[in-house]
Amino acid sequence: MFTVTSAAIAITMALALVRAIKGPSQYDRILAVNMIGTKTVLLLSALAFLMGRPDFLDLALAYALINFIGVLAVLEFFRIKTKGADS
């Protein structure tokens, strides 16, 4: 059952990767990267139970924290690039 869930999450990560490569605007790419980050957290959680090593849950928790900060940092970079640093 964990195998089915892991396979579904991996398929969705591949679809999001296609969107990230294809995406016409830069916001589509950020959306796809955010999706891949969330799916990575879920995949680590499922793999922890699939492989019987629940230490992976710590990695999933740390990755969830890093992913959110990363998306906000890239969006702030776009704001500075479009409007200038003082706006």
Add this chain to the structure above:
Amino acid sequence: MMSLALDAFSWILLLMGSAFVIIGGIGALRMPDLYTRMHAASVTDSTAPLLILTGLMLQADVGLYALKLGAILVFLLLSGPAASNALASAALLWGDGTNSKNTEDSP
């Protein structure tokens, strides 16, 4: 008997979460413009972690692992809509073009 019922319930939750993940991925690939894609991706950001992590939590036999899964779930539910909101407002306010630029096959 009780553990069998819990197993079946967690399998149902995991299968529903997998279905939501696949549906959201297909939607994020095939929707026509940015905001509808964001709508499809938000399904995999909020509903699918809720189902999958709850299903995994029922499988965890040690209390600490269930606690960690709960922490991951709470953080994903807090950060996913916040990231979607930041992305949508950034695309709306600071996007370098109108809606037609974000559309692949605009009329």
